[in-house]
Amino acid sequence: MGRGAETALHAFVEGRRTALFRSAYLLCGNRDEAEDLVQTALVKVVLGARRHGRLDNLEAYARKTLINTFIAGRRRFWRREQAYGEVPDVPGELADNDTGLVVRAALARLTPKQRAVLVLRYWEDLGVAATAELLGMRESTVKSHAARGLAAMRAAVREEEEHV
Template structure:
């Protein structure tokens, strides 16, 4: 039992930031991502200390992260986005523009599509691993990926064309093609 607790502590200390990055890409908001990771880690600890044995804590945590995110987006109160004023428009041509454009485009996707693209391209998971993680067929993952990338292509078409040519822009073009 003590070795299992040690394994859990090591996981929590080493993988929290990676989960936070994935959660941020899914949520698009630092505070929501922190809440999502906190809820995920609570569920992982409770399951680990409960009656079930978790063989692969990392895979289990990613699955909990994705399912918790998707479930949270189904709540009606989560769809409201009140604003006092319009956001400032960023200056075009910097590296930050690509990041802002990508995060904005990710917010246009349905939660499941966003989760699929984050798992496939950011977490570098295979179609099979993503399908197992989400509990759906590989065909569903492929269709969600294709639809999500189509939305990203449409949303980022103009933004990528105006960016300064650099390695980051080239990488993003490859991802969305």
């Protein structure tokens, strides 16, 4: 890989880190985990670019790597467990009724693939075909994940509003 390609790769990483972090945060719902996810994805992007000499669409490759890394991380058993100092007697409630908190809490309840579809479709503003291609699924599957995910989020938001 030449010096110009390395410079372009460095500029891409610096220029897209924040946008990738925003998407990662919506996927994870946790700042530290989102930072780790972006870092891991960018390392894979840089290594892939160096290995292949070039990547035609670095943006798409980075987005796909971020999503695939997120979904793969959710498959691991140890990621499903959460450590708590004390086990709560009742489910925790949001301290703030801010809409953003409610939406992020609702996103966190979705399956990783539903979350990935919603982030790509409505945050990244990708079409059904582009989302399907990026996730390696049929367009009908993207539509059903989006419909079910939105329905679950609407129900969670309604439920939160009833508790207010």
